[in-house]
Amino acid sequence: MSWKEYEIYITRHLQRLFPETDIQHNVRREGLISKTKRQIDILIEGRVAGFDLKIIVDCKYFNKKVDVKDVESFLSFLQDLKASKGILITNNGYSEAAYNRATYDTQDIELRIIDFGDLENLQGFLAIPYSKSECAIVSAPPGWIVDASGGSRYVASFYPAGLSQDEAFHTSSFVYLAFSHKDKDWPDLPDLLTKQNDGARKHYKNPKIEYLDTVRREDCTLTLRVIDAVEMGDTIEYTIFLDYPNVILYMTLLTKRVEEKKSLRKLEWIAEKLIKGNVIFDQSKRPINVQL
Structure with a gap:
């Protein structure tokens, strides 16, 4: 599976989980802070659980574990795009520091970091x-x-x-x-x-x-x-x-x-x-x- 196939697979999987929600692959939105177009792997936008919400999904197709720098970079990305939630999906696991940085961050934005094999659990998150x-x-x-x-x-x-x-x-x-x-x-x-x-x-x-x-x-x-x-x-x-x-x-x-x-x-x-x-x-x- 290539990185592009990886992203498309995740997009289609999320579309099956949230059939009433607008889910787009590889889109661009202008950052509120950077004032430039930012590339988004997957954007979940519209009606989630009956209300308007914006969730950004970042698909990491690495030959190594996601580390704390990857998490911090994504948190800044979410803030620039004023996302409600963020999901970082990794094909090769993540370090303990990365998990702790995502899980216990004190910002208003919530970031969830999960393994590619745990996509099914997103349905009730x-x-x-x-x-x-x-x-x-x-x-x-x-x-x-x-x-x-x-x-x-x-x-x-x-x-x-x-x-x-x-x-x-x-x-x-x-x-x-x-x-x-x-x-x-x-x-x-x-x-x-x-x-x-x-x-x-x-x-x-x-x-x-x-x-x-x-x-x-x-x-x-x-x-x-x-x-x-x-x-x-x-x-x-x-x-x-x-x-x-x-x-x-x-x-x-x-x-x-x-x-x-x-x-x-x-x-x-x-x-x-x-x-x-x-x-x-x-x-x-x-x-x-x-x-x-």
């Missing part, structure tokens, strides 16, 4: 769940998928790739996302915490409820709570609350104790990468776009 006029662009952490199909009781859920939602909930690690709109019944975060903690004390006998240090964001305050109880057996619960002026977004992790540290990092990753937005509706109250 992105979603835009919403409640009333509030929404969040969320991504699944590496090795997981996000499910916001509307076919379950969760606005969105996250769990390891290869498992069903039910399997992950009962046998592995599982995260669900919820919105708490601030009103007279649920006015603020302290009120929400008090009501949830009271509910835990009614459900469990002498639960241990603690608050821990966690990651930080500039646009909101984050609170991490852990609930542990004898009745929970080998499961423990962590919840991260993102406190915004009009709404609280919270993500609850249910995880087996043997996976606790690894799964908690997944939860924090989701909280770090989340992009808060507002839904724009048409006259028929159908969501048509997102305002960030």
Whole structure:
């Protein structure tokens, strides 16, 4: 397979995964910073999960692993083109430094670096769940998928790739996302915490409820709570609350104790990468776009 065939194969594969989205191969767009036409291997543009989004895919056909310099160059490229997300696909693997640079970057742009053989996992890497006029662009952490199909009781859920939602909930690690709109019944975060903690004390006998240090964001305050109880057996619960002026977004992790540290990092990753937005509706109250 040549590099050109490699890019065409990936393009066609993405077109099969996202049939309702405009996916173009080898296009040029003017950079906002460079003021020059930039060549894009694959551009995913238009409607993704029901909303407008721009994703740029870079296809690396190397005889060596992708390194940290390749990742840093692509991050600058994404910034110049004002992309929402970036996907770097490599045929020959990547270094640990490259993976860490892509996965734990603190910019607003999210970059996903994956092996060519893992293309199937892209189908569930992105979603835009919403409640009333509030929404969040969320991504699944590496090795997981996000499910916001509307076919379950969760606005969105996250769990390891290869498992069903039910399997992950009962046998592995599982995260669900919820919105708490601030009103007279649920006015603020302290009120929400008090009501949830009271509910835990009614459900469990002498639960241990603690608050821990966690990651930080500039646009909101984050609170991490852990609930542990004898009745929970080998499961423990962590919840991260993102406190915004009009709404609280919270993500609850249910995880087996043997996976606790690894799964908690997944939860924090989701909280770090989340992009808060507002839904724009048409006259028929159908969501048509997102305002960030």
